Amino acid sequence: MADPVRPVFHGFEQIPLREYAERAYLDYSMYVVLDRALPFLGDGLKPVQRRIIYSMSELGLNAAAKPKKSARTVGDVIGKYHPHGDSACYEALVLMAQPFSYRYPLIDGQGNFGSSDDPKSFAAMRYTESKLTPIAEVLLGELGQGTVDWTPNFDGTLEEPTWLPARLPHLLLNGTTGIAVGMATDVPPHNLNEIVSACVRLLDDPDASVRDLCEHVRGPDYPTTAEIITPAADLLAMYETGNGGVRARGTYVKEGQNIVITALPYQVSPSKVIEQIAAQMRAKKLPWLEDLRDESDHANPVRVVLVPRSNRVDVEQLMGHLFATTDLERSYRVNLNVIGLDGRPQVKNLKMLLSEWLVFRTDTVTKRLTHRLEKVERRLHLLEGLLVAFLNLDEVIRIIRTEDEPKAALIKRFKLSEEQADYILDTKLKQLARLEEMKIRGEQDELDSERDRLIAILGSKAKLKKLIKEELLADAKKFGDARRSPLVSREAAQALDETELVASEPMTVVLSEKGWIRAAKGHDIDAASLSYREGDGLLAAVKGRSTQQVAFLDSTGRSYSTLAHTLPSARGNGEPLTGRFSPAAGASFQALVTGDNDTRFVLASSHGYGFVTRFENLTGRQKAGKSMLSLTPGSVVVQPVAVTDAAKDRIVAVTSAGHLLAFPVAELPELDKGKGNKLIEIPKAKRGTERVVAIAVVSPGGTLQVKSGSRTMSLSFKDLDEYLGARASRGGLLPRGWQKVDALSVE
Numbered sequence: 146m147a148d149p150v151r152p153v154f155h156g157f158e159q160i161p162l163r164e165y166a167e168r169a170y171l172d173y174s175m176y177v178v179l180d181r182a183l184p185f186l187g188d189g190l191k192p193v194q195r196r197i198i199y200s201m202s203e204l205g206l207n208a209a210a211k212p213k214k215s216a217r218t219v220g221d222v223i224g225k226y227h228p229h230g231d232s233a234c235y236e237a238l239v240l241m242a243q244p245f246s247y248r249y250p251l252i253d254g255q256g257n258f259g260s261s262d263d264p265k266s267f268a269a270m271r272y273t274e275s276k277l278t279p280i281a282e283v284l285l286g287e288l289g290q291g292t293v294d295w296t297p298n299f300d301g302t303l304e305e306p307t308w309l310p311a312r313l314p315h316l317l318l319n320g321t322t323g324i325a326v327g328m329a330t331d332v333p334p335h336n337l338n339e340i341v342s343a344c345v346r347l348l349d350d351p352d353a354s355v356r357d358l359c360e361h362v363r364g365p366d367y368p369t370t371a372e373i374i375t376p377a378a379d380l381l382a383m384y385e386t387g388n389g390g391v392r393a394r395g396t397y398v399k400e401g402q403n404i405v406i407t408a409l410p411y412q413v414s415p416s417k418v419i420e421q422i423a424a425q426m427r428a429k430k431l432p433w434l435e436d437l438r439d440e441s442d443h444a445n446p447v448r449v450v451l452v453p454r455s456n457r458v459d460v461e462q463l464m465g466h467l468f469a470t471t472d473l474e475r476s477y478r479v480n481l482n483v484i485g486l487d488g489r490p491q492v493k494n495l496k497m498l499l500s501e502w503l504v505f506r507t508d509t510v511t512k513r514l515t516h517r518l519e520k521v522e523r524r525l526h527l528l529e530g531l532l533v534a535f536l537n538l539d540e541v542i543r544i545i546r547t548e549d550e551p552k553a554a555l556i557k558r559f560k561l562s563e564e565q566a567d568y569i570l571d572t573k574l575k576q577l578a579r580l581e582e583m584k585i586r587g588e589q590d591e592l593d594s595e596r597d598r599l600i601a602i603l604g605s606k607a608k609l610k611k612l613i614k615e616e617l618l619a620d621a622k623k624f625g626d627a628r629r630s631p632l633v634s635r636e637a638a639q640a641l642d643e644t645e646l647v648a649s650e651p652m653t654v655v656l657s658e659k660g661w662i663r664a665a666k667g668h669d670i671d672a673a674s675l676s677y678r679e680g681d682g683l684l685a686a687v688k689g690r691s692t693q694q695v696a697f698l699d700s701t702g703r704s705y706s707t708l709a710h711t712l713p714s715a716r717g718n719g720e721p722l723t724g725r726f727s728p729a730a731g732a733s734f735q736a737l738v739t740g741d742n743d744t745r746f747v748l749a750s751s752h753g754y755g756f757v758t759r760f761e762n763l764t765g766r767q768k769a770g771k772s773m774l775s776l777t778p779g780s781v782v783v784q785p786v787a788v789t790d791a792a793k794d795r796i797v798a799v800t801s802a803g804h805l806l807a808f809p810v811a812e813l814p815e816l817d818k819g820k821g822n823k824l825i826e827i828p829k830a831k832r833g834t835e836r837v838v839a840i841a842v843v844s845p846g847g848t849l850q851v852k853s854g855s856r857t858m859s860l861s862f863k864d865l866d867e868y869l870g871a872r873a874s875r876g877g878l879l880p881r882g883w884q885k886v887d888a889l890s891v892e
Contacts, residue, residue, distance in 0.1 A: 174326040182323035183330050183490050186483045186498065187505040188284060188309040189316025191323065193237045195309055196226040198251060201277050202285045212255050212274035219270050226298050226305050235270045242275060245446075246412070247319050248334035248368045249624070251281045261409075261446055262416050280624045283312040291516030292509045310509045312620055314340055314502045316483060320365075328490060330482040333365035333391060336628045340499075341621040347499050348614050355385045355496050362495060364391070365479075367411040367630045371395050374474075374635040384495040387481035394635065395473040397464060402456050404464065406449040410475040415439065415447055421471040422451070429710075432647060433458045468638035503613070510613055511603065518599040521592050523564075528592070530565025531572065532585050541569065647710045650691045654709060655719070658684045660734045662697075663719030664712035678718050685784050689739030696763035698736040698748075698782045699728045702774035706764035709739060727768055735782040738763065745788040747796060747813065748773070749824055751836040752780040756821030757788060757813050775820040779833075786842045795865060797841045797849055798825040798876070801834075803884025805851075806876025807865040810842065813872065823873040841889040850890040853883050 184191050190198070200221045206213060219235050227234060240246050242254035245261040256273035259266050267273070277285075292310035297303070320334040343361040346353055364373050364380045371393045375383075383389025393410035395418075409415060419439055425431045436452035453463070468474035482492045486501055493501070534541045537559065548554040555566045602608045653670040655663050659681045672686035689695065691710040698704055705726040713719050722734050738746055742761035749755030754777070765771055774782060788794055791810045799805045806825045814822055827835050843849050849860040860868075868877040878884065 182325035183328070183482065183484050184316055184321045184323070184332070185308055186316055186485050186493075186501055188311040189314065189319065189321065190284075190309065191321065193222075193227055193229070193234060194241065196222050196305065197234070197238050197241070198277070198281060198284060198309065199306060200226065201252070201275070202288070206276040208253070208277055208279040208281070210276055212253065212276040215254075215270040215273045215275045218275060225303055228299050231270070236265075238270075238275065239267045245368055248366060248629075249280050249318050249337065250278055251284070251319075252276070253278045262414050262441070264412070283620055283624070284309045284315060286310075286312065287509065287513050290513045292512045310513070312506070312616060313337065313624075314344065314499065316502070317498065325490075328482055329480060331478045331480040332483065333477060333479055334367055335362060336366035336626075338621055338625040339363065339366070339628070341617050341625065343495075344499055344503060344617055345614055347496070347503060348610050351500075353496070355494055356381060358495050358499065359384055364632050365630065366628050367393065369393075369411050370408040370629055370631070371410045372633040372635070373630050374633055376634065377632075383479050387492040387494045387497075389479045391477045391479060393475055393477065393630065394468055394638070399460065402453060404451040404453065404460060406451070406473070407445075407447060409447050410472065411477065413472045413475055415441055415449060418472050419449060422467065425470065429647065433463050462641065465638045466641040469640035474638055506613055507609065510609065510616075514599050514603055518596060518603065521596045521599065525589060525592050525596065526562070527565060527568045528585055528589050530561050530569060532582070532589075533559050533561065534569045534572070535582055535585065545570070647692050647708075651688070652691050652709050653686055653688050653715075654695050654712060654737060654739060655686045655715060656684045656697070656734060656737045657681045657719070660722045661719045662712055662722050663715045663717065664709055665715030670715070675715060676718070684735075685737055687737055687739050693739050693741065694764050695737060695739045696760065697722060697726070697734050698738075698774060698785070699732045699734050699770070700781060701729055701732050702772065702776045702782065703728065703732075703770035704763045704773035705770040725768075726770060728770065736784045738785045738787075740787060745791060745815070746785045747788060747810070747840060747842060748785050748821065749783045749798070749837060749840050750774060750776050750780040750820075751783055752777050752832065753798065753800075753823055753825045753827050753837050754821045755783075755813065755824050755840070756816040756819060757791070757810065758816055758818070762817050771818075773818050775818075777820070780836075783837055783840055786840055788842050789844045794842050794844050795862070795869075796824065797843055797865065797868075797889060799838050799840075799851070799879075799886045799889060800825060800827060801836050801838050801885075802831065803879040803886065804876045805868045805879055805886075806870055806874060807843070807868045808870060808872045808874075826873055826875045838886050839889040841891050843891055848892045850892060851879070851883060851886055852888045852890070853885055854887065856883075858883055
C-alpha cells in the first residue's frame, strides 16, 4: 500500500487578495484609532504623549530637577517605548511645552520652543532642554502605587503603563486634536477650577444634567485672552451633543487715535493677520487705514497697531469688517470623540465625559488605597514577628547560633510565618537596642490607625467620594487659575460692502466703439481727445463716482454691470468688456450708464420705444448679463439719460429726419424691463430709414444743446414749448440746416 501524500508547507499562506486587503486595512485602522490619534479618557493622553511623560519621570526630570537635553528624552522614548520617527516624537514634546498651545503645559522647556507667530520655529532637539512642570505631578504622583496596569513594550524587554493615574480630568484641561481613519477628535481646553467644580457637583448630585454642569463649565478656556463670542445656548447644545463649534474673536483697545490689537484667537499667527490686512490695503479695500505696524515683543506677544486716516473713522465698523474678513475672528470645531473606559471610541457629552472620568478616578483611588492597605498589613505582620523576637531575644539568639536550620526552628518555636522568620534573620543587631521596643509599638499604633482608616474608606462609598472630592479641591487650589478667555456676547461680524471700502472720488468712464473700457479720475476729462487703438474711437462717456456701479447695454438689449473703481486707468487703452462679460456671439456694446440704485433713467431704442427704470434694475448678474430692453428687429440701443424730477422734467426725442418732440416724463411708464411705450411717431413708410438719433431729459431752467456737425443750437426749457406735444406724436421739424442731428446734451 502506497504512503499517503502529505501536504507540503512552503512557508506562506494563500488567501484571497480581497480578504487580505480588508484585514490589513482594518488592523491599520484600529491601530491608528486606538494607538495614535485618539486620547484615552482616563488621562487624556495619546500614546506618544504618555510615553514622553513616563520616560521623563524615569529619567528623574521632575519639576525640581535640572533639565536635560530634549534629545536624551526623545532617544529614550523611541528606543524603549515608541518605535517611530524622532521628529514626530520631538514635535509632540514641544507641543506640550508651548504655553500658547497648551492651557496647562506639562513640560518646562528651555531654549527656543517656537512662538505664537510660528509654533513650528522651534530649535532642534540637540539644542533645547526640558523637564516636567509641577502640574505633571497630577499624572504621575500615584504611578507606583498599584493604580495602573502594565504592559510589555514593543520588544518585550521593558514594561510601560497602559495609562497614567490622573488626579484631574486632563482630557478637558488641555484638550486635544487628532485625525484617525474614519473619525477625528477635537476637544477644546478648559479652565481647571471650572472642571473641578463640575466634578464636585456631579459627585454631590449624580443626577445633575448637562445644563446643571454648564453652570460650572461656562465654555472652553483657550491659552489666549481672545474673547469667546459663541452664544451660551450654542455652547450648551455643544456640551449636550458632544459636537458643535466655538467662535473666538481678538481684542483691541484705543490708544489715542490708533487701534491696538492686544490678543488673537487660539493658534492664530500675528504675522498672518498682518499679511491679511496688508493685502486688503494693497488692493485699496481699506481706505480707512493709513498704516499698519507690528510692535509685538517679549513683553507684549501680540501688539498690532492700526493707524486710521482720520479720527472720523468708525472704529467698530472697521474692526467688524476685519473680524469678518481676517483671522481676527475664527471658528473652532468641537468633537468630543475619545476612547472610553471600555476601550471603544465614542462621541460623549459633558456629563458622560465627567461621569466616566469619575468612575476612572474612583477605581484609581480604590486601587491606591487597596495597595496601601496591603503594604500596611504586611508591615504590621512583620512588626508582629519582630516584636516576638525582641521579647524573646536571648532564645532567638540561641536558636540562630546553635540550630542548623534557624529559620525552621524559629517558625516552630514562636509560630511565625516564613516571611516573619526571614525578616527576623535579616534584622541588623543595632536594631535590637532597648529603645527599639518603643519604636516598634509606636509604629504598630500608627499603622493600626491607618489600617482602620483605609478599611473604613474602602468600606464606605460616602467616605470614598469625600476623599476624591477633597483631593480634587486640593489640586484645584494648588494648580487652578483664573479664566483667560472671557465669554462675551457679541453680534456676528459683518464685512462691509465693497463700495463702502472705496474712497468716493469723481470718475469719468469711457467706452470705445470697439467695446474697450477705461476710467479716468475727475469730471473734467475730454473723452474725445484720449488716444484710442487704431481703427477705434469714442462711443460714449459718463460721469460718476468710484463707489458706483457702471452698467452696459449690448446690441441685444442685455445689461451688464461692474464697479467703477475696478475699471482700468484711462492712461492706457483700457481692456475689452468681453474679458469681463459674456455677451452673445456677434453682440456689441452700445451704451453705458452709471448712478445710484434709486436714480431713474430713460431707456430707449432707435425705433422710438422706451420706458423709465431704476438704475438698480440694470445691475445684478455680472457675467452673463440680464435681459433689459426688448429690441424690435433692426433697432439699436440709444444712450440712456437720467431723470432728475419725474414730475417736472421733459423727455426730448429727435429723429434722423429732424423731427423733435418734447413731452412730460410722467407720460412714460416706469418698468423693470421690456420694450416700453412709443416715444415719438415714425411713419410706417419711413421706419426703414428714419430712426431716433438721441434722447435727452431737460429740467426747468435747463438748456438743451442740439449738435449738428460742428454747430450747436441752444433751446431753453421755454423754447421747447414749440416742440411740446403728446407722447407718441410726430413732434416739430427743426429749422432748415439743423435737421441732421448728431447728438443732444443738457446744460
